[in-house]
Amino acid sequence: MKLWGGRFTKPTNELVDEYTASISFDQKLAQYDIQGSLAHVEMLAKCEIIPREDAETIKKGLKVVAEKIAAGEAELTEANEDIHMNVEKLLIDEVGAVGGKLHTGRSRNDQVALDMRLYLRDSIVTLVELLTKLQEALMEQANQNLDTILPGYTHLQRAQPVLFAHHMMAYVSMFERDTERLKDSFKRVNRSPLGAGALAGTTFPIDRHFVAEQLNFDGVVENSLDAVSDRDFVVEFLANASLTIMHMSRLSEELVQWSSAEFNFVELDDAFCTGSSMMPQKKNPDVAELVRGKSGRVYGHLIGMLTTLKGLPIAYNKDMQEDKEGMFDTVETLKGALALFAPMISTMEVKKDNMYAAVAEDFSNATDLADYLVNKDLPFREAHAVVGQVVLHCINKNKYLLDLTLEEFKNFSELIEDDIYHVLSPETVVNARDVAGGTAKNRVEEQIELASSRLDISKKWIKEFAEKVNVLTK
Numbered sequence: 001m002k003l004w005g006g007r008f009t010k011p012t013n014e015l016v017d018e019y020t021a022s023i024s025f026d027q028k029l030a031q032y033d034i035q036g037s038l039a040h041v042e043m044l045a046k047c048e049i050i051p052r053e054d055a056e057t058i059k060k061g062l063k064v065v066a067e068k069i070a071a072g073e074a075e076l077t078e079a080n081e082d083i084h085m086n087v088e089k090l091l092i093d094e095v096g097a098v099g100g101k102l103h104t105g106r107s108r109n110d111q112v113a114l115d116m117r118l119y120l121r122d123s124i125v126t127l128v129e130l131l132t133k134l135q136e137a138l139m140e141q142a143n144q145n146l147d148t149i150l151p152g153y154t155h156l157q158r159a160q161p162v163l164f165a166h167h168m169m170a171y172v173s174m175f176e177r178d179t180e181r182l183k184d185s186f187k188r189v190n191r192s193p194l195g196a197g198a199l200a201g202t203t204f205p206i207d208r209h210f211v212a213e214q215l216n217f218d219g220v221v222e223n224s225l226d227a228v229s230d231r232d233f234v235v236e237f238l239a240n241a242s243l244t245i246m247h248m249s250r251l252s253e254e255l256v257q258w259s260s261a262e263f264n265f266v267e268l269d270d271a272f273c274t275g276s277s278m279m280p281q282k283k284n285p286d287v288a289e290l291v292r293g294k295s296g297r298v299y300g301h302l303i304g305m306l307t308t309l310k311g312l313p314i315a316y317n318k319d320m321q322e323d324k325e326g327m328f329d330t331v332e333t334l335k336g337a338l339a340l341f342a343p344m345i346s347t348m349e350v351k352k353d354n355m356y357a358a359v360a361e362d363f364s365n366a367t368d369l370a371d372y373l374v375n376k377d378l379p380f381r382e383a384h385a386v387v388g389q390v391v392l393h394c395i396n397k398n399k400y401l402l403d404l405t406l407e408e409f410k411n412f413s414e415l416i417e418d419d420i421y422h423v424l425s426p427e428t429v430v431n432a433r434d435v436a437g438g439t440a441k442n443r444v445e446e447q448i449e450l451a452s453s454r455l456d457i458s459k460k461w462i463k464e465f466a467e468k469v470n471v472l473t474k
Ligand code: ARG
Pocket: 022, 026, 081, 082, 083, 108, 109, 112, 318, 320, 321, 322
């Protein structure tokens, strides 16, 4: 007999059980579900809705159920549909009919919303921590490469030289925005929907705020209809996750390019690459490729969730059961990618000489020749045209700017003197970008300093919030 079987005259069709059950995936919520039930039953006793003695029996029983599930000793069944009813059934098996008092003043609709929020806030803290570790790995590479110059690209054409440290710090900025978004979303996740009941509230004199306090929520979701029908926090998380995996995918693409024979700018550590079953010489950047590939499923989950929600009337609809797998998969996908990226970045060998050679064999100092003429009062547009002519001459002669004699330079402009060789050297070119956020060494050092002090603040956030979400053991 089903927990809700009273008004039914025959058993559910087996295929219906199979099709509608969520236990195969929502068992991931088991410990959060029990955590929520412990807080709920404590409130029922405090508000004198059930006797204290019964509450204590239920709490003990819930803890046994939690241990059994964690140890894989509990039987979770499709007949009991989802994690909420499986736990309730296990509880009743454990403590007898009194276990049936647990669900007083509660519905699975507010219960599932609660579990989702408990799971997600925990995951957010873990993800911020993993993102911080990746930022640290990138900053470590930045610190070791404050003198490493490589061509900066636009349109994947060599544009102007930059420090490799500067390039690494661009990613640090991207991942910093990702942590900010996750941290900001936390306050919208961290509200308790419990007490909304099925949709309208409950007739029992419950204390929603007491439940929220026990679970370290920042407050309750104000409107009971909204509490059970809102999945904005899931969509928001999936959107934030999409940006993170997109950032990781762009970094992946660069790692794949850089480790090719054509670029030969970095060598990924053997421990983070794989081989080919046929070609003995191959060493493939599979991790980077797979992260790039997995961006697809994360975006898919975002679009899937938005589509599931778009036509739903207030409040709970069974469609919303579809909120779980995409969210779980996104959390796992990001955790896996971030955990691998941090050590892969810190063990990556940076081939400084190859990067420098690439800078020597390009025209990425052409802007500096134009700026040199501008400093001698030639209007920029005219300087641009002169340098265009110089570059064309070089291409015809198979030379680069620094290979030209002073006489050759003077054929194009009498303004050019022999200090031009110093002006066009890669080091001078890089350090000339001495503006806030520019690639000059002192500016990049400044960036690293600012970013690392913000990282320290982020680490304090992690510590504080890790404690906040850790109510499982209470
Ligand atoms: N398994 C359901 C879900 O994940 C729990 C809520 C079900 N509520 C209901 N009245 N059927 O969404």
